[in-house]
Amino acid sequence: MPATDVTPATSPSAPHERAEILAEAERQMNICNACRYCEGHCAVFPAMEMRLSFGAGDLAYLANLCHDCRACYQHCQYAPPHEFAVNLPRVLSEVRSLSYEDTAWPRAFGRLYRANGLAVGIITAIVLATFVTGAVVLADPAALWGVNRGVGSFYAVIPHNVMVVLFGAAFGLAMIALGVATVRFWRGMGAGVATSGENIGTGPCVAASARALHDAATLRYLDGGGDGCTYPGEAPSMARRWFHHLTAYGFLLCFAATCVATLYHYGLGIEAPYAVTSVPVVLGILGGIGLIVGPIGLLWLRHVADPVPADPGREGMDAAFIFLLLATSITGLALLALRETAAMGLLLTVHLGIVMGLFVTLPYGKFVHGFLRLAALARYAIEKKRGQAL
Amino acid sequence: MNHNELNGESFDVVVAGGGNAALCAAVTAARAGARVAILEAAPRHMRGGNSRHTRNIRTMHVAPTDVLVEAYAEDEYFDDLMRVTGGVTDERLARMVIAQSGAAVRWLGNQGLRFQPALGGTLSLARTNAHFLGGGKALVNVLYRAAEAAGVRVFYDAPVTGLDIDGSRFQAATVGGSGAAPARIEGRALVVAAGGFEANIDWLREYWGAAADNFLIRGTPYNRGEVLRLLLDADAARIGDPKQCHAVAIDGRAPKFDGGIVTRVDAVPFGIVVNRNAGRFYDEGEDFWPKRYAIWGRLVAAQPDQIGHVIIDAKPVGRFIPPVFPPVMADRIGELATRLGLDPIVLQETVSAFNRSCQPGEFDHNVLDDCRTEGLAPAKTHWARPIDTPPFRAYSLRPGITFTYLGVKVDATARMQMADGHPSDNIFAAGEIMAGNLLGKGYLAGIGMTIGAVFGRIAGREAAARARN
Numbered sequence: 011m012p013a014t015d016v017t018p019a020t021s022p023s024a025p026h027e028r029a030e031i032l033a034e035a036e037r038q039m040n041i042c043n044a045c046r047y048c049e050g051h052c053a054v055f056p057a058m059e060m061r062l063s064f065g066a067g068d069l070a071y072l073a074n075l076c077h078d079c080r081a082c083y084q085h086c087q088y089a090p091p092h093e094f095a096v097n098l099p100r101v102l103s104e105v106r107s108l109s110y111e112d113t114a115w116p117r118a119f120g121r122l123y124r125a126n127g128l129a130v131g132i133i134t135a136i137v138l139a140t141f142v143t144g145a146v147v148l149a150d151p152a153a154l155w156g157v158n159r160g161v162g163s164f165y166a167v168i169p170h171n172v173m174v175v176l177f178g179a180a181f182g183l184a185m186i187a188l189g190v191a192t193v194r195f196w197r198g199m200g201a202g203v204a205t206s207g208e209n210i211g212t213g214p215c216v217a218a219s220a221r222a223l224h225d226a227a228t229l230r231y232l233d234g235g236g237d238g239c240t241y242p243g244e245a246p247s248m249a250r251r252w253f254h255h256l257t258a259y260g261f262l263l264c265f266a267a268t269c270v271a272t273l274y275h276y277g278l279g280i281e282a283p284y285a286v287t288s289v290p291v292v293l294g295i296l297g298g299i300g301l302i303v304g305p306i307g308l309l310w311l312r313h314v315a316d317p318v319p320a321d322p323g324r325e326g327m328d329a330a331f332i333f334l335l336l337a338t339s340i341t342g343l344a345l346l347a348l349r350e351t352a353a354m355g356l357l358l359t360v361h362l363g364i365v366m367g368l369f370v371t372l373p374y375g376k377f378v379h380g381f382l383r384l385a386a387l388a389r390y391a392i393e394k395k396r397g398q399a400l
Numbered sequence: 401m402n403h404n405e406l407n408g409e410s411f412d413v414v415v416a417g418g419g420n421a422a423l424c425a426a427v428t429a430a431r432a433g434a435r436v437a438i439l440e441a442a443p444r445h446m447r448g449g450n451s452r453h454t455r456n457i458r459t460m461h462v463a464p465t466d467v468l469v470e471a472y473a474e475d476e477y478f479d480d481l482m483r484v485t486g487g488v489t490d491e492r493l494a495r496m497v498i499a500q501s502g503a504a505v506r507w508l509g510n511q512g513l514r515f516q517p518a519l520g521g522t523l524s525l526a527r528t529n530a531h532f533l534g535g536g537k538a539l540v541n542v543l544y545r546a547a548e549a550a551g552v553r554v555f556y557d558a559p560v561t562g563l564d565i566d567g568s569r570f571q572a573a574t575v576g577g578s579g580a581a582p583a584r585i586e587g588r589a590l591v592v593a594a595g596g597f598e599a600n601i602d603w604l605r606e607y608w609g610a611a612a613d614n615f616l617i618r619g620t621p622y623n624r625g626e627v628l629r630l631l632l633d634a635d636a637a638r639i640g641d642p643k644q645c646h647a648v649a650i651d652g653r654a655p656k657f658d659g660g661i662v663t664r665v666d667a668v669p670f671g672i673v674v675n676r677n678a679g680r681f682y683d684e685g686e687d688f689w690p691k692r693y694a695i696w697g698r699l700v701a702a703q704p705d706q707i708g709h710v711i712i713d714a715k716p717v718g719r720f721i722p723p724v725f726p727p728v729m730a731d732r733i734g735e736l737a738t739r740l741g742l743d744p745i746v747l748q749e750t751v752s753a754f755n756r757s758c759q760p761g762e763f764d765h766n767v768l769d770d771c772r773t774e775g776l777a778p779a780k781t782h783w784a785r786p787i788d789t790p791p792f793r794a795y796s797l798r799p800g801i802t803f804t805y806l807g808v809k810v811d812a813t814a815r816m817q818m819a820d821g822h823p824s825d826n827i828f829a830a831g832e833i834m835a836g837n838l839l840g841k842g843y844l845a846g847i848g849m850t851i852g853a854v855f856g857r858i859a860g861r862e863a864a865a866r867a868r869n
Contacts (some may be wrong), residue, residue, distance in 0.1 A: 016653075016662075016724055044662035044724035047455055047535030050516035062722050084541065085534030087452045087660050091445060094662075235533050236514050244541055246512075 016041065018095045026323075031104045032066055038096050039064040039072070041088060048082040052231040053390045054102070055082075060393060070112075071199035073105035074379075074386035077231045079239035081246075083319040090318065103321035110378050112198065115190035122374040127326020130375050134334060134367030141363030145355070154355035161281045167355045168362065170275075177362075180369040187373035192381045199389060214392055222387035226380070229254060242315035253307030257335065258380075260300025264342070267293035283349055294342060301339035305332045331376035337364045406555070407583035411437045412867035413860070414573055414587030416560045416627050418442065419449030420536075420849055421831025422593035423543035424504075424856025425863065427511065429591070430550035432864035437585060438552055439575055441559035441594070442622045446658075448540030449595050450619035450803060450832070450848075453660040455519065455536060456529035457508070457853065458846035459501040465530075467515040472528045474498050480528075480844055488840020496812055497838060497854045504853035505530055511546040513539050524690045529846040560594065560627050565634040568818045569825035588867035589826040591859045592816070593852070596804035596832045597625020598645060599657060604801070607643045614706035616650060618800045621657035628807065628833055636824070637809035637817040640836025646843045647697025650800030651725045652707060665795045666720040668696065669765065669783050671712035672754055673797065675703040678737065678746035680754070685772070685782035689720075694843045701799040708797040709740050711751065713789040719765055727793035736792045755786035803848065807836040814859035828863045830855035 018034060026034065039058060042048065049055040053075045061068055080099045088094035107123055114120035122129040145154055145167060152158075153166035165173075225231065229251050232239055237246035271290040274280040284291050309332055312325075341361035348357055371377075413429040415422045418440025430436045440447050460477045461468055477498045481489060509515065514533035518526035525531075532539045547554060555575070561582065562574030570590040575583045597603045599621045604612035632638055654663035669689050672680055673696075682699050686692055700708040711733075730736035733751050734744035754776060761771035763785055771784045808829050809817040816824040816834075831852040838851055 040722070041662050041724050043722050044664070045535075045660075046519050046721070047532075047661070049519055050514075050531075050533045062718055081534060085538040087535065087537050087658075088662070089445075092658065093655060235516070237512070245545060 017093050026104060028108060031101065031108060032069060035069045035073070035101045035105050036064045038098055038101055039069070041094055041096055042082075042098065045088075047087075048085065051081045051085075051235045052077065052079060053225075053387070054098075057390055057393060067199050069105050070109040070195070071386055071389060073102040074109060074195070074199070074382045075231075075390055076102040076106070077229070077239075077383070078103060079232050079234050079241060079250075080316070080319045081234040081240045084240035084244050084316075097319055099319040100321045103324050106379070106382075107321075107324060107327070109195060109198075109382060110191075113191040113194040113378075113382070114374060115187045115194070119187075119374055123327070125326065126375055127330040130327070130330035130334065130367075130371045133371050134364065137367040137370060138360065138363035141359050141366065142356075145359040149355070149359075154359070155352060156355070157350070157352050158354060159350050161283075163349075163354065164282050164358055167358050170281075173362070176366065177369065180366060184369055184372040188378065188381050191373060191378060192385050195382045196385045196389070199386065214395065215388075218388045218391035218395075221391035222384050225387050225391075226384050242311045244316070249307065250311055253304045253311065255304070256300040257304030257308060257332075260297045260302075260304050260339065261335065263293050263297025264301060264339070265297075267291070267297060286346075291346065295346070298339040298343045298346075301335055302343070305336040305339075308332055309336075327376050330371075334364065334368050334371070338368055406437070406553075406585055407581075408586075409437075410586040410588075411435045411553075412587065413437075413589050413591060413863045414439065414570075414585055415591045415593060416573060417449065417591075417593035417595060417831065417833075418447050418554075418556075419593065419595065419831060419852065420451040420454070420539065420543070421852035421856035421859070422449075422591065423540070423547055424507075424853050425591045425593055425828070425830055425860035426552045427543065427546045427550050428857045428860030429864040429867075430547065430552045430860075432861060434589075434864035434867050436547075436550075436552045437587075438547065438554045439558040439560055439573065439585070440554065440556050441624075441626075442556065442620065444556045446620060446622065447544065447556060448537065448620075449623060451536045451540050451852070453536055453619050453658075454532070454539070454846075454849055455661065456525060456531040456846045457501075457505055457849035458529050458844060459505045459850065460498055461502055467517050467530050468527060470527050477501075477528075481838070481847065484842030484844050485838075485840050486842065490837045493810075493812060494838050497851055500854045500857075501850045504850065504857060507857065508539065508542075508853060512542045524688060525845060559622070560630070563590075563627070563630045563634060565827070567825070568822060568827070570827050589828065589863035591814075591863050592627050592631060592808070592827065592829045592833055593831040593856060593859070594627035594833055595620070595623035595625075596645075596806065596835075597628055598623055598801045598804045600624040603629075604804075608701070611701060611706050614798060615647075615701070616652075616654050616659065616663070616798050616800045617657045618648070618650065618654075618659055618663065618802050619657075623803070623832070625804075631808050631816070631827075631833075635819045636827075637819045637821070638806065639809040639834070640805040640807050640840065642804070642806040644805040644836070644839075644841050646694060646802040646805075646848075647701060647799050648693050648802065649696035649700045649708060649797040651723055652796035652798040653725045654798070654800065659800070662724040663800060664693070664721070665710060665723050665797060666693070667710045667712050667716065667723070667793075667795060668693070670716035670720060671710050671787060672751070672780065673708045673710050674742070674747065674750055675709075676705050676707055676742070678742040678750055680750060680778060681708075683778050683781050685780045685784055687768070687782075690845065694845075696797070697799040697801070700797050706799055709742065710795045710797060711736070711747075711787060712793050713787045714791055714793075715785065715789050716765075717793075723795055725795070727795055729791045729793050731790040731792070733787075733792055736794055740794055740796065751787050754780070754784075755788060758784045758786050803832050803835070805836040805839055805841070807832070807834045810834045810837055810855070812858075813862045814855050815862065826863070826866050828859035828866075830859040 088096040111120040111123040232251040238248040267290045345357045412434035413436045415426045415438045515530045516533040558575045561576035564571040572586040650663040737744040737747035757773040757776040773780045814828040816827040
C-alpha cells in the first residue's frame with residue numbers, strides 16, 4: 011500500500027494555497043504526534059499532544075505558539091529530503107501568515123499580507139512622500155531649511171497640534187485594529203478541541219495572561235529547550251534571542267521615550283527639544299541603539315540562515331518590518347545628532363514620516379506576531395493547567 | 401569532503417561507520433591525539449545510521465537525576481538483561497557496559513547533548529532511560545560537531561567496500577561511493593562501527609526465506625552489512641544467531657526503509673490481532689505494551705504472508721499514541737473485514753467468540769487489570785473488552801526490523817577476536833556490529849545506545865593507543 015497520507019501531496023518548494031497549507035500542516039502534525047521526540051523543545055509539541063486531530067483553529071493556535079526556533083527541524087529524522095518531508099518551521103510560518111490575514115481589521119486589509127513586504131514598502135513610501143511634500147509646501151522655509159535651536163524649533167517645522175492629532179489618530183487606530191485582530195484570533199483558535207466552549211473564568215485568565223507575558227517577555231521558547239535555537243544553523247545559539255531582545259526592548263524604550271516626552275509637554279509644560287541628559291532623550295538613545303543593533307543582527311542571521319526551514323513567503327513581511335524599525339532608529343538618532351544644524355528640518359520630517367509609516371502598518375505586518383503569540387501562549391497556559399496529553 | 405581527495409592517505413585510526421558508536425570512538429581517539437577519519441556510507445542528510453531514529457539510552461544510576469526518577473542499580477539492570485536474553489549474554493562484558501553506562505551518559509552530556517524527562521507514552525522508561533532532547537538526530541548532530549571540533553575528518557557517501565587485512569592486521573580500507581573511483585585509505589588501527597545487515601534483504605532471505613520480502617526495515621537503508629561480511633570473510637570470530645533481530649510490529653503501510661518511530665501501532669492491548677485467515681494467534685493483553693511490543697514483530701513474521709491486523713472499536717481511541725496512518729474504518733465487522741481483504745464471516749465469528757468470552761471486570765489500561773477472556777484460545781489475559789462499539793477500526797501490521805544480532809566477537813577492550821581464538825592485531829568493534837556479544841536474543845529498550853556509547857569510547861581509546869605503538 012502506498013503511504014499516501016504520510017508523504018506530502020504538493021511539492022515542498024512550490025508556493026502553497028490556503029487549502030494546501032492547512033492540509034500540509036495537518037499531515038505534518040499527524041506525523042509529529044506519532045513521534046513526539048521534540049516535546050522538550052517548546053510549547054507546540056505538548057499542545058499538539060493534547061489533540062488527536064488538527065482543524066484550522068488548532069493549526070492557527072499551534073502555528074502562533076511556534077517561535078520559529080527550528081530545533082524541531084534540525085533534529086527531525088523525517089526532515090526533507092526524507093519522503094515524509096517534515097518541515098514544521100516552514101509550514102507553521104505559512105499557517106501563521108494565514109492567521110494574520112484572517113484576523114485583520116478591517117477584513118479587506120487582510121489582503122495586505124499576501125505581498126506584505128511590497129505593501130508595507132509602498133504605504134511607507136507614500137506616507138513619507140506626503141510628509142516631505144506637506145512640510146515643503148506648508149512649513150515656513152526658514153524653519154525647514156534653516157539652523158534653528160532651542161524651544162519650539164521642532165514645532166516650527168510641524169506644529170505640535172498637527173503631530174498630536176496625526177500620530178494620536180494613527181496610533182489609536184492601530185491599537186484598535188490590533189485589539190480586534192487579537193480578539194478574533196482568540197475566538198478562532200482551538201475551535202473544536204476538548205477545552206473549547208468552556209467558561210474559563212477570571213482567575214485562570216489572569217494567571218494565564220501573566221504566564222504568557224512572562225514567556226513572551228523572556229522569549230522562553232527561543233531557547234530551544236536550553237541551549238538556544240538552532241538558528242541560523244544546526245548548532246544551538248542564543249544569538250537570535252539576544253538580537254530579538256535588543257529589537258523589542260529597544261522599541262519599547264523608544265516608545266517609553268515618547269510617553270515621557272508627552273508627559274513633559276502636557277504635565278510639566280516643558281517643550282522639546284530636550285537636553286541630551288533628559289529622561290526622554292536618554293531612553294531614546296538607549297532604545298535607538300537597541301533598535302539599530304537588534305535589527306541589523308536579525309537581518310544578518312536571516313542572511314546566513316539555513317534556507318530549507320525558512321518560509322520564502324514570509325521574507326518580505328519580516329524584512330519590511332525590520333527595515334522600518336531600523337529606519338526609525340537611524341533617522342531618530344541622526345535627528346538627535348544633527349538637530350542643531352540646517353539638516354534638522356528635513357530629518358525631522360523624514361523621521362516622523364517613517365514613524366507614521368510604521369504606525370499605520372503596525373496592524374498589517376510583522377508586528378501582529380507579538381499579539382497573536384501572546385494570545386496563543388495564554389491559551390497554552392490554560393490548557394497546560396487542565397489538559398493532559400492524549 | 402569527497403573521499404577521492406584522500407586516496408592513498410594514511411590515518412592513525414580509520415572508523416568505518418557514522419552512528420553513535422562510530423562517533424564516540426572517533427571523538428575519543430581524536431582527543432587522545434590520533435589522526436582520525438570517519439567513513440560514513442550515507443550522505444550527510446542520512447548520516448548517523450540507526451542512531452538517527454533512537455530516542456533514549458538505558459543507564460544505571462544510584463540516585464534520581466535531573467531527568468531520571470528514583471534509582472536503577474547495576475544489579476537490577478543486569479537482571480533485566482538476563483531476563484530478556486534468557487541468559488544468552490557475555491556476563492563479563494554485560495556487567496562492564498552497565499557499570500560504565502553512567503559515565504558514558506555523562507560524557508554525552510559533556511559533548512553538548514541535552515536530556516529530557518521521559519516522553520509522553522514512554523513513562524515506563526522514566527526510571528531507566530535518559531531521553532535525548534530532540535531525539536537521536538540531535539545526538540548525531542552533537543557528536544558530529546564534537547568530532548569536527550576534535551579534528552576528525554568526516555567523509556560522507558563513503559561506504560567501505562573492501563578491507564585489506566593481513567592475517568589479523570588491518571592495513572587499509574577501500575572506499576567506494578557514488579560515481580567516484582574507489583579510494584584506498586591506510587590506517588594504523590580500524591574501528592568497525594558500521595551496524596548490522598538488516599537493510600540487506602538478500603542476506604535476510606538466507607535465514608528467513610521468502611518471508612524476508614515482507615519485512616519492513618525501520619531504520620537506515622545503509623546498514624547492508626558490507627563491513628560485517630568483509631570481516632567474517634577475513635575470518636573474524638562470529639557471534640550471535642543470524643536469525644535473531646529486534647523486530648516490532650509496525651504499520652503495514654510504512655515505507656520499506658527508514659519509517660522510524662512514527663510507524664508504530666500501540667493499539668494492540670486495546671483490541672485483538674488477527675492474521676490473514678482472520679484468526680487470533682497470541683495473547684494481546686499479556687503485559688504492558690512497552691514491555692511486549694518487541695515480541696510482536698516476530699509473532700507477525702511467523703504468520704502467513706507476514707501480516708496481522710489489529711481490530712479495535714471506538715472505546716480506546718485517545719488512550720494510545722495516535723498512529724501516523726489513519727485506520728481502516730467501518731460500522732460493521734463484516735464490512736471492515738472486506739476492506740482488509742479478510743473473510744467477513746470468519747472475522748465476524750472471531751470477534752463474536754472473543755466478545756462472548758470477555759469476563760466482566762474493571763477496565764484500567766494503566767494496570768494489569770482483571771478484564772480477561774474465559775475459555776478462549778489463545779486467551780487475552782488483560783484489557784479484554786468486547787469489541788462492540790462502532791465505528792470499528794483496523795491497523796495492518798508487518799514485521800519491522802530494527803537491527804540484527806549477528807556480529808563479530810570482541811573482548812573487554814573492544815578488540816575483535818579472530819575465528820582461531822586470537823585477538824585481532826588492530827581491529828576494534830563497537831555498536832550494532834558487536835551488540836550480539838551482549839544480546840543473544842530479546843531486547844531491553846535503550847541498551848543498544850548504551851552498548852554503542854560504552855564500546856565506542858573503549859574502541860576509540862584502544863585504537864588510538866594501538867596506533868601510537
